[in-house]
Amino acid sequence: xxxxxxxxxxxxxxxxxxxxxxxxxxxxxxxxxxxxxxxxxxxxxxxxxxxxxxxxxxxxxxxxxxxxxxxxxxxxxxxxxxxxxxxxxxxxxxxxxxxxxxxxxxxxxxxxxxxxxxxxxxxxxxxxxxxxxxxxxxxxxxxxxxxxxxxxxxxxxxxxxxxxxxxxxxxxxxxxxxxxxxxxxxxxxxxxxxxxxxxxxxxxxxxxxxxxxxxxxxxxxxxxxxxxxxxxxxxxxxxxx
Numbered sequence: 001x002x003x004x005x006x007x008x009x010x011x012x013x014x015x016x017x018x019x020x021x022x023x024x025x026x027x028x029x030x031x032x033x034x035x036x037x038x039x040x041x042x043x044x045x046x047x048x049x050x051x052x053x054x055x056x057x058x059x060x061x062x063x064x065x066x067x068x069x070x071x072x073x074x075x076x077x078x079x080x081x082x083x084x085x086x087x088x089x090x091x092x093x094x095x096x097x098x099x100x101x102x103x104x105x106x107x108x109x110x111x112x113x114x115x116x117x118x119x120x121x122x123x124x125x126x127x128x129x130x131x132x133x134x135x136x137x138x139x140x141x142x143x144x145x146x147x148x149x150x151x152x153x154x155x156x157x158x159x160x161x162x163x164x165x166x167x168x169x170x171x172x173x174x175x176x177x178x179x180x181x182x183x184x185x186x187x188x189x190x191x192x193x194x195x196x197x198x199x200x201x202x203x204x205x206x207x208x209x210x211x212x213x214x215x216x217x218x219x220x221x222x223x224x225x226x227x228x229x230x231x232x233x234x235x236x237x238x239x240x241x
Contacts, residue, residue: 108136
């Protein structure tokens with residue numbers, strides 16, 4: 001008759017310890033992968049939102065200055081530095097800039113449309129809630145929010161200072177420094193922020209450059225990305241260049 005023998009107490013303890021080590025490693029790997037996934041989601045949202053806005057504004061700048069014959073016009077087309085259509089003109093702000101453009105069209109940036117072409121004026125600015133807003137002259141509202149979490153919005157204007165029949169940018173200036181020179185290009189940049197609890201807290205010393213402005217990141221848990229584009233205007237007064 002064979003004698004049956006089970007595991008000893010020491011063997012059971014060793015087996016339990018090994019099981020706990022394996023389980024702990026698996027849980028740690030799962031948590032690490034989850035944090036990486038959530039962080040990647042945050043990065044993707046920032047990247048997608050920034051790129052969508054850049055494409056939106058670039059499209060609007062491509063239309064800027066368009067003037068059709070036979071369309072009644074009450075304002076000059078192009079980048080506006082004076083008020084037009086009940087909206088303020090482009091300006092250089094202490095924290096955020098404002099960009100105002102005008103052209104002949106059938107809809108403004110808020111989606112209001114008309115059957116025939118009219119004067120369209122769109123102005124882009126950042127409100128007190130750090131939201132980038134576009135307000136159109138056809139709607140009569142307070143504007144539509146395009147982005148949130150905006151920490152900087154800077155705009156420079158490429159001017160042609162030599163009247164020679166060639167459209168060449170001599171330099172980029174802030175609003176108010178363009179003088180009587182025609183604006184033939186617009187360079188804009190913005191800094192977007194998205195909070196993420198999966199990030200370590202920053203030390204509050206890193207600096208981010210957004211065209212002429214330098215932003216010092218606060219000590220928080222956020223992802224920040226800078227987006228920038230330069231657009232040469234298609235429609236401007238050729239007699240002035």
